[in-house]
Amino acid sequence: MARQKLDRAEAEKALAGLDGWQFARAGNAIERRFTFRDFNEAFGFMARVALTAEKLDHHPEWTNVYNKVDVVLSTHDAGGLTQLDFKLARRMNALAGK
Numbered sequence: 001m002a003r004q005k006l007d008r009a010e011a012e013k014a015l016a017g018l019d020g021w022q023f024a025r026a027g028n029a030i031e032r033r034f035t036f037r038d039f040n041e042a043f044g045f046m047a048r049v050a051l052t053a054e055k056l057d058h059h060p061e062w063t064n065v066y067n068k069v070d071v072v073l074s075t076h077d078a079g080g081l082t083q084l085d086f087k088l089a090r091r092m093n094a095l096a097g098k
């Protein structure tokens, strides 16, 4: 199911189809930095992602400094990566246009 922890091979396969993301936290998370033109663009992205995250009931760990948004995705309930992390990552790429 969506919240079932993926094994390493499944996670590698999912990551291979995902632009800009890499493993973090010993393979239990994925991370990406999004860079925008300015703070307005970065915060607009975060606002759009927030609505998607609520719909999915799956939420990013992230920090924002001016035009940069650093994101870490992991499924806390599962103690690692699940399909939900990759679903949210794909949505984030689409919302960033990257």
Ligand SMILES: C[C@H](O)[C@H](O)[C@H]1CNC2=NC(N)=NC(=O)C2=N1
Pocket: 057, 058, 059, 060, 073, 074, 075, 076, 077, 078
């Ligand atoms: C009760 C609620 O469904 C859970 O706490 C959800 C909320 N958002 C979540 N987000 C993330 N990233 N991981 C989770 O395990 C998680 N669990």
